[in-house]
Amino acid sequence: MFRNSSSSSAAPKSLQTVRRSNVVSVVSLVFTASMAAAVAACADGTGPASSPNVLSPQPALAKGGNGGSGGSGGTYVAPRIVYIQAESWYNTGSVHTIASDSGQSAPPTAITIATTDGSPAWSPDFRKIAFSRTLNDSNFIYVVNASGTGPLKKIGSGYSPRWSPDGSKIAFTNVKEENGKLNRDVYVMASNGGSVTRLTTDEGADGQPWWSPDGTRIAFSSHRTGNHEIFIMNADGTDQTKVTKCAMEGANCSAPSWSPVPGHNRIVFRYDGTLLGAEFSAIRIISTDGTDLTTAFITPGLTNPVWSPDATRIAFSSLHGFRTVPDIFTIAADGTDLKQVTQGNKRDIYPSWAP
DSSP, X not given: OOOOOOOSOOOOOOHHHHXXXXXXXXXXXXXXXXXXXXXXXXXSSSOOSSOOBOSOOOOEEOOOOOOOXXXXXXXXXXXXXXXXXXXXXXXXXXXXXXXXXXXXXXXOEESSOSOOEEEEEEOTTSSEEEEEEEETTEEEEEXXXXXXXXXXXXXXXXXXXXXXXTSSEEEXXXXXXXXXXXXXXXXXXXXXXXXXXXXXXXXXXXXXXXXXXXXXXXXXXXXXXXXXXXXXXXXXXXXXXXXXXXXXXXXXXXXXXXXXSTTTOEEEEEEEEEETTEEEEEEEEEETTSOOOEEEEEOSSOEEXXXXXXXXXXXXXXXXXXXSSOXXXXXXXXXXXXXXXXXXXXXXXXEEEOO
């Protein structure tokens, strides 16, 4: 798991403001621009088909929806994003939801409070949220009503839960000791907590599963080659195939999100590389057959980019705009139209868009 640092809040600044007020920031931006150009030109086995959107202006706060999760009579209701709001440097906190276009016109809804929760995911019917919770150094998967009401249900051990498209199963990551070593693998279980099946058995760390829209395949990240790469397998664990070639660039690829649109066959993922001695993160998109690689956006402090329900936008958490704590943003799939969804002095991480 990759971690981001955070401290106090700082609002995003436009490029023009940075140029007037902070020479050091200008130097940083120039470096980022050269880094982006190098990333766009580098060979990943396919080569990016478009240039990354790096020096974007200040993101617009999203337009301001009603913040609701249901409606009638033709009333527009924005899709909601579930995410973790963390108080500290750690990658766990409380589960929150917010309308994807709220721009703070409607406050987020707290689903859990003052907990050690992570990796939330919507059920396909938008009625429940699965998430992980750390208790006594162990991870457990819980399910809660999307309204935040009613009891929690613990359905098993593990983390990074993802519902199958039909809602009958949950794929997840778990760590178990085998032959004196800890091994991280992908598992699947019934969504009510029964019938657990192990899907990966490689000694390299496997995790972060994401279902294809027809439920027949699962994308996941694996460290079995020495670098984190994106793999695809059948839903029963067979035919595990590497999609990315990040090791060729000395980089790591993780956190895949399979487009929910049938036939789109695109995976968005997190790319962590090093250029000129500096580390950077990017949002990249690749076809499920390993072709047509594009770099959509380069941004610091990135976690888990995920598709919108119609695959036109990507939600992600980032320190974009010289922030010291990450917020949730969305961006068009071509790297344009950046919008900021959350703001404040808390760490908003691990978004997942409602189906």
